[in-house]
Amino acid sequence: MIELPTDLLKDWDIVVIDDEEDSLMVAQVILDEYGANTHVATNGEEGLTLIRNVRPKFVISDLSMPVLDGWGVINNMLKDPAIKDIPAIALTAHAMVGDRERAVAAGFHNYLTKPLTVETFIQDLVNLLIDIPNLANELNI
Amino acid sequence: MRNSIRTRLIVTFIALAVIPLIVVISIAIPQTLNTETQQALVVQDTLASRESGQVDAFFQDLENQLQIISRQGDLLTVTPAQQQIVLSGLLVHQNAFERIFLLNSQGQEQAGVSRSFAIASSDLVSRAQADEYKVPISSNQIYYSSVHVDETTGESLITVGIPIEDFSTGKANAVLVADLRFVVVQDIIGNTEPSDLLRGNQNNIYMLDSTNRVVAHSDPSVSLRDLRFIPVGKSGVQNGLRGISSVLATSEIQLGDQTFTVVAETPVSQALASVYNTGILSVVLTGVVLAIAVIIAVLLANEIIKPILSLAVTAQGIQAGNFSQRANANRKDEIGQLARAFNSMTDQLQQSLKGLQDHVQDLENARVEREKLIKDLQAAKRLAEENSRLKSEFLSTMSHELRTPLNAIEGFTGIILNRIGGTDFNAKAEGYLVRIRSNSKRLLQLINDFLDLSRVEAGRLELANQPFSPIHLAKRWQDEIGILAEKKGVQFVISLDPTLPETVYGDEEAISKVILNLLGNAIKFTEHGQVALTVDRTDSLWGITVEDSGIGIPPHAREFIFEEFRQVDQTSKRKYGGTGLGLAIVQKYTRAMGGTVQVKSELGKGSTFSVSLPLKTTA
Numbered sequence: 001m002i003e004l005p006t007d008l009l010k011d012w013d014i015v016v017i018d019d020e021e022d023s024l025m026v027a028q029v030i031l032d033e034y035g036a037n038t039h040v041a042t043n044g045e046e047g048l049t050l051i052r053n054v055r056p057k058f059v060i061s062d063l064s065m066p067v068l069d070g071w072g073v074i075n076n077m078l079k080d081p082a083i084k085d086i087p088a089i090a091l092t093a094h095a096m097v098g099d100r101e102r103a104v105a106a107g108f109h110n111y112l113t114k115p116l117t118v119e120t121f122i123q124d125l126v127n128l129l130i131d132i133p134n135l136a137n138e139l140n141i
Numbered sequence: 142m143r144n145s146i147r148t149r150l151i152v153t154f155i156a157l158a159v160i161p162l163i164v165v166i167s168i169a170i171p172q173t174l175n176t177e178t179q180q181a182l183v184v185q186d187t188l189a190s191r192e193s194g195q196v197d198a199f200f201q202d203l204e205n206q207l208q209i210i211s212r213q214g215d216l217l218t219v220t221p222a223q224q225q226i227v228l229s230g231l232l233v234h235q236n237a238f239e240r241i242f243l244l245n246s247q248g249q250e251q252a253g254v255s256r257s258f259a260i261a262s263s264d265l266v267s268r269a270q271a272d273e274y275k276v277p278i279s280s281n282q283i284y285y286s287s288v289h290v291d292e293t294t295g296e297s298l299i300t301v302g303i304p305i306e307d308f309s310t311g312k313a314n315a316v317l318v319a320d321l322r323f324v325v326v327q328d329i330i331g332n333t334e335p336s337d338l339l340r341g342n343q344n345n346i347y348m349l350d351s352t353n354r355v356v357a358h359s360d361p362s363v364s365l366r367d368l369r370f371i372p373v374g375k376s377g378v379q380n381g382l383r384g385i386s387s388v389l390a391t392s393e394i395q396l397g398d399q400t401f402t403v404v405a406e407t408p409v410s411q412a413l414a415s416v417y418n419t420g421i422l423s424v425v426l427t428g429v430v431l432a433i434a435v436i437i438a439v440l441l442a443n444e445i446i447k448p449i450l451s452l453a454v455t456a457q458g459i460q461a462g463n464f465s466q467r468a469n470a471n472r473k474d475e476i477g478q479l480a481r482a483f484n485s486m487t488d489q490l491q492q493s494l495k496g497l498q499d500h501v502q503d504l505e506n507a508r509v510e511r512e513k514l515i516k517d518l519q520a521a522k523r524l525a526e527e528n529s530r531l532k533s534e535f536l537s538t539m540s541h542e543l544r545t546p547l548n549a550i551e552g553f554t555g556i557i558l559n560r561i562g563g564t565d566f567n568a569k570a571e572g573y574l575v576r577i578r579s580n581s582k583r584l585l586q587l588i589n590d591f592l593d594l595s596r597v598e599a600g601r602l603e604l605a606n607q608p609f610s611p612i613h614l615a616k617r618w619q620d621e622i623g624i625l626a627e628k629k630g631v632q633f634v635i636s637l638d639p640t641l642p643e644t645v646y647g648d649e650e651a652i653s654k655v656i657l658n659l660l661g662n663a664i665k666f667t668e669h670g671q672v673a674l675t676v677d678r679t680d681s682l683w684g685i686t687v688e689d690s691g692i693g694i695p696p697h698a699r700e701f702i703f704e705e706f707r708q709v710d711q712t713s714k715r716k717y718g719g720t721g722l723g724l725a726i727v728q729k730y731t732r733a734m735g736g737t738v739q740v741k742s743e744l745g746k747g748s749t750f751s752v753s754l755p756l757k758t759t760a
Contacts, residue, residue, distance in 0.1 A: 020545055026552030033561045064541075093541065115548030115585070118555030 004122055007140050009036035013054050016040050017047035017073060018062040018091065023116065027060065030121055035140075044068025048076050051083050057135060059088040060112070063099060074107045087132050089125075091116075147446045151438040158434035159427060166423040174416045178388060181412035182376055185344075185390035188405035189376075192346050193392035195329050196403065199237075200396055203321065204283060204303065206235055211305040211317045216243070217251075221262065224252035232256060237325040239291065239298055244316040248274040251315075257294055268318065276397075277304035277316045285397035288323050288356045297323035297356065297365075299396075327357040330403075344411070345382060348394075349402040355382070356401070372404055381406040388412040448476045452483060464491045533601045540592050547585045554578040590722035593654065594705065597729040604734060605648040606760060611641050611683065614649060615676050622660045622672075631667050638677035645683070646757040647734065652685075655730050655738075658723045659687040659750045667691035670747070682736075683756045688749045694742040702740070703728040727752075 014036045018024045021042065028038040039054050041047035044061070045068045051059055059077075063070035070090055078084050090103035090111040100111045110128045112121070129135045210216065210231060216224065228241040232254050240260075242253040248269030253260040268274045276284035284302035291298045298320045304313035330346050346359040347370075355368040370382050372391050381387030382404070389406040410417065451469060458466040467487065468480040554574050557564050566574070596602045619635050626633035656674075663672040670690030677684055694702060701707045705725045727750075731738045736754035 020549070022549035023545070023552065026549065026556065029556050029562050093544070115544065115551050117551055118559045118561065 004034065004126065005140055006034055008034040008122070008126070009057075010140055012036045012138075013056040014038050014058060014060065015047060015050050015054060015056040016060045017042075017044060017050075017065070017070070018060075019043060019065045020062070023062075023114070026116055027121070030116070030118060034122060044070065044073040044076075047073055051077065051086065052080070055083070056086060057138070058109075058129070058132075059086060060091060061088060061108075062091045063103065064093070070103075070108075071106055078107050087135065089128060145446075146449070147442045150442040150445065151435070154438035154441065155431065155434045158438075159431050162423075162427050162430055166420075166427065170416065170420055170423065173419060174413060177413050177416045178378060178409075181388040181407065182378075182390060184412075185388055185405040185407060186376055186392075187390075188344070188346060189390045189392040189403050192330055192405065193394050193401075193403035196326055196348065196401070197394045199326070199329055200394075203235065203237060203301070203319075206231060207301065207303045207317050207319055211303050211315075214308065217245070217305065217315055221252045225254055228252060228254040237321050239294070239296065239320040239322050241320075242268075242318045244268055244274050244318060246278075246314040248278075248316075273300050273302035273318045274316050277302040278313050280304075281306065281313045283397055285399045287352070287399060288350055288354070291320070299323050299399075301397075323356060327361065330357050330359045331361055344405070344407040346403065346405045347382065349404060351398075351400045370404070372402070378409060381408065385410075445476070448472060448480065452476075452480055456483070459487055459490070464494060529599060529601070532599045536592060536595055536599065536601065540588070543588050544585065547581050547588070550581045551578065551585070554581070587722070590726060593726050594722055594729060597726075597733055602651075602730075602733050604651055606646050606757075607649065608644045608646055608760070609649040610643060611645050611676060612637055612643075614653065615674065618653070618656055618660060618674065621657065622664065622674075625661070625664050626672060629664060629667075631664060631669070632671035633664075634671055634673045636673065636675045636677075641676060641678055641683065642756070642758050644758065646760050647754070651730050651734060652754070655727045655752060656685055656687070658727050659752070662723060663687050663689035663691065663748070663750075667747070678756060681756055682753050685752045685754070686749060687752075688747065690747040693744040693746055694740065694748055695744050699740060699742065703738075 009031060012035070014031055016024055016027045016031070016038055017040070018027070019042050024040045024042070028040055031038045039050050039056065041050050043065050047059070047061060048068070059073075061070045061073050068076075074088055074090075077086065077088060087109040088107070090099075090108040091114055092099045092103060092111050093114050100113075103111045109132065112124055112128070126139065129139060210227060213227070216227065219227075224243050228243065231241055232238050236256075238256065240253065240255045242265075243251045245251050247267070248271070249267045250265035253265060273284055273286060276282065281304045283304070284300075286300035288297050288299050290296070301319045301321060303317040303319070305315040305317055306312065307314040326348065330348060344359075347355050347363075348357040349370060349372075350356045353369050353371050355363075355365050355370060358365060368382075372389060373379050376390035378386060378388055381389055386409040387406040388409055389404060391405075392403045394401040394403065448469065455466050455468045464487065467484050470477055470480040470484055472480065554577050556562060557566065558571065558574055558578065615635060615637055619633070623633050660672065660674065667689045668691070672690075673686075673688040675684075675686040675688070677686075703724045705722055707721060728738055731752055731754070734754055736752060738753075739751045740748060741751075742748035
């Protein structure tokens with residue numbers, strides 16, 4: 001495992017939306033370990049409110065959720081000029097072939113595959129963030 | 142119906158009945174007519190001859206009476222008074238005489254008597270210039286005048302001059318002149334016996350003089366004034382005296398220079414009355430026969446036609462669909478035969494129709510049954526689809542629900558083991574945590590494999606048909622497996638066919654699942670030597686071969702290694718781990734993509750798995 005600096009995401013506001021609280025907690029613990037201020041929501045509605053209030057560096061959203069799912073989140077984000085430029089990363093289930101392509105087509109920047117493991121999560125995330133020029137510069141690598 | 146059998150039958154029957162009759166009549170009538178005409182002619186001829194004979198005889202008798210007187214030798218020498226007495230005796234004796242005169246050789250009347258008035262000697266004149274004197278004197282022949290009308294009595298007379306011979310000279314030296322009342326001739330003719338006249342009073346007999354004037358007639362009521370007739374020939378059928386067609390015969394009488402003709406005639410209608418009656422009878426008979434023929438023909442025709450019409454009505458009824466109708470087959474004749482044949486045909490028709498209807502009913506029943514079956518099948522299909530959908534949903538839910546807690550376990554053990562968030566534990570706890578993590582990973586793998594298999598089993602495997610580069614795919618496998626091989630100290634070699642197409646179509650992920658399973662197994666069961674990956678192609682297939690120099694598969698196990706949860710043996714399972722689903726996934730996915738997988742192995746020397754897939758270079 002490549003060692004990454006613990007201030008990799010120093011003071012970054014990140015919004016994670018997932019209806020599974022355990023999953024949310026794992027993500028939050030890992031992201032916080034790398035210095036981020038992780039805000040969590042358990043459905044799309046809450047997530048959108050949070051995004052509008054916090055204006056995070058980026059968003060990680062599960063696709064399958066009650067009230068408003070991940071597709072609803074990205075659609076609403078793209079319709080709102082204030083938040084439409086915030087990068088969003090989709091969380092897709094292992095088995096859902098096709099969701100990944102659809103996610104990118106719907107407006108997500110990229111996707112991460114569940115389950116999130118400590119060893120791969122941050123590495124994969126950094127690989128995605130490097131593609132986004134504004135964020136790449138701000139990463140404390 | 143003009144040409145109906147009925148009409149034709151009637152006409153034929155009438156013709157058969159009447160034509161022979163008409164033929165017979167038309168032959169017999171003219172023959173009879175001819176015979177009858179001949180007979181009538183014979184009768185008329187007989188009549189004419191007989192009458193003329195009588196008249197001739199009458200005149201002969203008169204001539205004789207006059208000649209008897211004339212031959213009295215002393216007639217010329219006696220006194221006129223005596224002469225007158227002789228003449229008077231003649232006048233009294235024969236009422237045919239109107240007047241009688243004795244002329245001397247100079248033509249001077251010597252004596253004379255008259256039936257109507259007394260003749261004095263002063264009344265006597267000379268007839269020297271008259272024919273009644275000149276002809277007998279000169280020719281010594283009897284003279285007859287033509288019939289003339291007496292001025293005083295108005296009676297028809299004929300004057301006769303008889304020469305009186307001088308016995309010494311043999312020459313005529315005096316003439317006896319008599320005026321004969323022609324009415325006597327009339328009486329002769331008129332006295333014809335009624336039986337001779339045959340067939341009533343229509344028969345006429347009359348006499349013509351040489352100028353064709355009618356001078357006597359059997360019917361006294363007939364006026365003779367200016368009545369003339371010229372018969373054509375001696376006898377035949379011609380227009381008679383009264384201008385009507387008559388059977389007519391003539392007979393001539395010669396009196397001196399005068400030629401008289403006695404004509405006997407009877408109207409054809411009279412003479413041939415029997416023929417006409419026969420004709421009328423024939424016509425009546427023909428009429429009666431015709432009437433009877435018509436009646437019989439109509440009855441017979443009806444007798445024949447009625448059952449045929451009845452048959453036609455029955456046939457029309459059957460045509461209209463009333464198959465229970467039957468023709469009356471009681472008759473013993475051909476029509477009865479026809480009716481029976483018709484009925485038998487109808488029976489057969491009805492039977493056939495019944496059979497046909499039964500058949501149609503059977504077909505209808507079969508159709509209903511089939512539709513029911515189709516409905517049942519559709520219901521079953523819907524149920525199956527619903528079941529499949531439910532199964533799919535169940536798989537999806539299972540996938541999510543089973544993995545979620547495992548993901549949490551994985552996440553949190555990872556957090557603890559990496560001491561994230563300041564967590565701490567001793568060495569003993571770390572060992573347990575590693576086991577927890579290892580088991581949860583196995584469980585997750587097992588669940589993923591199981592779900593993959595279930596997806597194929599449930600027919601819910603949706604294969605993509607996307608273009609991809611087989612070479613890039615093989616490189617990906619090399620990257621992924623190369624790390625594992627390196628860790629284990631096994632050599633990993635890859636060999637790519639240069640003729641592989643740039644792009645093929647198919648499901649890249651499904652192929653990867655198959656090959657990564659095979660490569661993972663190869664690494665797992667190989668302690669030394671190498672694992673070789675070969676990708677090549679033929680015309681329509683491309684092949685991926687994974688060859689290892691591992692432990693190999695015992696022959697008995699080769700039959701079941703592709704079955705779920707089957708490994709070579711329990712020892713192997715404990716030693717090498719794994720879910721026992723890998724090769725089942727390999728086989729099912731390969732088959733789902735239309736390909737095949739084969740295994741060759743030698744125990745202790747290694748195994749070779751060859752996957753063969755259809756090579757699709759277009760969508």
